Amino acid sequence: MTLRIFFSPASPFVRKAMVAAHERGVEIEKLASAAWPVKRDPNIVKHNSTGKVPCLLLEDDTPVFDSRVISALIDSQGRTGQTLYPQDDRRFTVLTLEALADSILEAALLHRYENVLRPEDKRWDDWSRGQMEKVDSGLDDLEGRWFDALSAEFHAGAIAVACLLGYLDFRFADKDWRSTHPKLAEWFETVSKRPSMQENFPAG
DSSP states (O other): OOEEEEEOTTOHHHHHHHHHHHHHTOOEEEEEOOOOSSSOOHHHHTTOTTOOSOOEEOTTOOEEOSHHHHHHHHHHTOOSSOOSSOSSTTHHHHHHHHHHHHHHHHHHHHHHHHHHTSOGGGOOHHHHHHHHHHHHHHHHHHHTTTHHHHHSSOOHHHHHHHHHHHHHHHHOTTOOOTTTOHHHHHHHHHHTTSHHHHTTOOOO
16 A cells, blocks of 8 residues: 655654654655645645645545544554554553643644744733643653653654654753653653654754
8 A cells, every 4th residue: 555645844743653654664655745834735635624734645545634543544554563552451551642742742833833923912921831831741741640651662652752752852942841851851862763763853
């Protein structure tokens, strides 16, 4: 099966899909896109009415989205490595970890949109602060309650968290999350050396 994906090198959600594909030995053709939250790319909208990436296309142009669904489909096509979604008692823990990381990512993106895209005289400081509080409490949860499940193996939940932390470094370079989350910092340093992470480094 030939898979194609509307690609953005800066998107942490696209990175999730590409890391999953690398880990499972699945080839994906990258399609150029101009995804933007204000002016949408009509080429993406044709397949995904929200205009968001990642949007994956099957051989018959059937669209698959969002990143969680795409990652699960990639895993189902896997040729190498272990499944990213264990089918035993770990399954819903992995799914919840992936959902938590995605929720933290969404808050980080909303904070960035507010402070980069919105005209300065229309920005809402309380909104930005509220989004960053979600990021901080989410990181606290990953450092505490979820760390054992996160660090056990490089499953879909771990991929999502790794891409989240990579996005914070990429877009929030001044945010010192490491000093308050030493276990996460050490774990991230290790998983960042994986070829799947190195070959899908954010840019743009």
